[in-house]
Amino acid sequence: MLLLATAKDVLPVLGLLVIFQTLVLKKAIARPGRIIFGFCCVLLGMACFLGGLDLALFPIGRSMALQLTERAQNDGLVTWTAYGWIYLFAFLVGFSTTIAEPSLIAVAHKAHEASRQAISAWGLRIAVAIGVAVGIAMGTFRIVTGTPLYFYIMVGYVVVIIQTAFAPKMIIPLAYDSGGVTTSTVTVPLVAALGLGLASNVPGRSPVMDGFGLIAFASLFPIISVLGYAQLVQWIVRRRKH
Amino acid sequence: MGRAILSASRDLAPIITVIGLFQILVLRQPFPELLSILAGLGLVIIGLALFVVGLDIGLFPLGESLAEEFARKGSLIWLLVFAFALGTGTTVAEPALIAVTREGARAAAEAGLIENASHAIDRFAIGVRLTVALSVGFAIVLGVMRILRGWSLPILIVSGYLLVMLMTVFAPKEIVGLAYDSGGVTTSTVTVPLVTALGVGLARTIRGRDPLTDGFGLIALASLTPMIFVLLFGLIVL
Numbered sequence: 061m062l063l064l065a066t067a068k069d070v071l072p073v074l075g076l077l078v079i080f081q082t083l084v085l086k087k088a089i090a091r092p093g094r095i096i097f098g099f100c101c102v103l104l105g106m107a108c109f110l111g112g113l114d115l116a117l118f119p120i121g122r123s124m125a126l127q128l129t130e131r132a133q134n135d136g137l138v139t140w141t142a143y144g145w146i147y148l149f150a151f152l153v154g155f156s157t158t159i160a161e162p163s164l165i166a167v168a169h170k171a172h173e174a175s176r177q178a179i180s181a182w183g184l185r186i187a188v189a190i191g192v193a194v195g196i197a198m199g200t201f202r203i204v205t206g207t208p209l210y211f212y213i214m215v216g217y218v219v220v221i222i223q224t225a226f227a228p229k230m231i232i233p234l235a236y237d238s239g240g241v242t243t244s245t246v247t248v249p250l251v252a253a254l255g256l257g258l259a260s261n262v263p264g265r266s267p268v269m270d271g272f273g274l275i276a277f278a279s280l281f282p283i284i285s286v287l288g289y290a291q292l293v294q295w296i297v298r299r300r301k302h
Numbered sequence: 303m304g305r306a307i308l309s310a311s312r313d314l315a316p317i318i319t320v321i322g323l324f325q326i327l328v329l330r331q332p333f334p335e336l337l338s339i340l341a342g343l344g345l346v347i348i349g350l351a352l353f354v355v356g357l358d359i360g361l362f363p364l365g366e367s368l369a370e371e372f373a374r375k376g377s378l379i380w381l382l383v384f385a386f387a388l389g390t391g392t393t394v395a396e397p398a399l400i401a402v403t404r405e406g407a408r409a410a411a412e413a414g415l416i417e418n419a420s421h422a423i424d425r426f427a428i429g430v431r432l433t434v435a436l437s438v439g440f441a442i443v444l445g446v447m448r449i450l451r452g453w454s455l456p457i458l459i460v461s462g463y464l465l466v467m468l469m470t471v472f473a474p475k476e477i478v479g480l481a482y483d484s485g486g487v488t489t490s491t492v493t494v495p496l497v498t499a500l501g502v503g504l505a506r507t508i509r510g511r512d513p514l515t516d517g518f519g520l521i522a523l524a525s526l527t528p529m530i531f532v533l534l535f536g537l538i539v540l
């Protein structure tokens with residue numbers, strides 16, 4: 061079943077590639093057997109990965125997000141500090157799901173290769189994961205306090221624009237890219253459950269209006285953290301030279 | 303394969319630890335159906351390992367060889383058609399996008415922006431979805447042009463941000479959250495490696511371009527343009 065669902069995702073891409081390869085480029089691919097084998101690995105891998113997540117992590121993670129948000133309501137405390145466990149959970153889930161995100165593994169791998177080993181794949185992934193963790197924690201804080209989404213996003217953009225002026229040139233495209241790759245298969249289901257649970261349990265929030273925005277946070281903050289990481293490395297290198 | 307399984311276990315260790323610790327220490331509950339959880343974890347690890355192996359021998363070489371052949375053939379039009387088709391085609395059926403647009407349409411109906419009837423909600427959801435798909439196609443075309451011509455990415459991105467900020471002021475409040483989120487959900491696990499390999503491959507083949515500074519940036523554009531297009535959609539339709 062899952063293999064079929066994954067195939068439905070992969071087949072349009074494959075069809076597109078085959079059409080362009082045969083009709084436009086009019087050239088056979090080099091080592092077709094190997095590439096087809098690789099595609100099958102990706103297909104089978106995705107199916108196992110998603111099936112396993114559905115079996116092991118998602119049910120328990122979702123019920124956890126709901127239980128935590130319900131508990132906060134039952135405590136009857138209205139101040140935003142009463143949600144300490146939720147912020148901690150949001151931070152840790154943001155960090156750990158990002159480390160397991162397949163698209164980020166792919167981009168980090170490519171960055172390591174394209175930079176001729178100057179950028180460490182692990183360093184990049186940890187910087188992105190910290191960004192997502194802070195982003196999700198801030199996002200839950202926003203839902204709890206009910207402050208407007210655009211305010212945070214605008215401040216975030218201003219920070220990114222200032223950082224762009226000072227950060228090392230080589231990291232900028234990669235940092236922008238890392239915002240888009242963080243939120244997919246592993247992060248979105250868990251984070252969406254958290255946002256929905258919070259918005260339906262915090263008094264005065266509506267799930268349809270306030271449940272949104274966590275993904276936007278998770279796409280913005282990694283840009284800041286990756287640029288910051290590069291600035292930190294640059295600063296350390298400069299200090300050593302003096 | 304052994305090494306891939308080892309590194310997949312390392313990648314998954316943090317999330318397993320976090321869920322485990324919260325279940326035991328904070329919620330103080332035993333694990334329901336421990337056996338099926340363990341089986342699931344085994345599947346997740348094998349799946350991730352297979353994916354990474356397939357990436358190295360399948361998706362990455364394919365993306366790079368496509369980029370090289372397009373560059374060698376020198377047909378700009380076909381390259382751009384391919385870029386548009388890749389962006390639009392892989393986005394339109396993206397499950398995360400379908401889920402987010404459906405939620406967004408429901409929110410818009412509840413807020414009274416559109417008629418609260420199922421056909422109006424469906425039409426709105428499909429409208430947003432097509433808007434996002436077109437915007438991703440446009441983004442990949444723009445990104446490929448940037449690599450070919452050597453345009454500055456920061457200028458494109460920063461002016462995009464300024465546009466988003468400006469439009470946020472004028473767009474209906476109810477569509478802002480949906481627009482911001484739609485930027486993040488467009489890029490799927492199969493598209494990201496392919497698009498990244500395409501960009502890096504193009505930058506490597508074209509003289510005077512650097513794979514690191516010119517090859518990356520396609521994903522960034524694909525996350526930015528949906529926000530602009532959805533805000534625009536909101537301004538026009540609502």
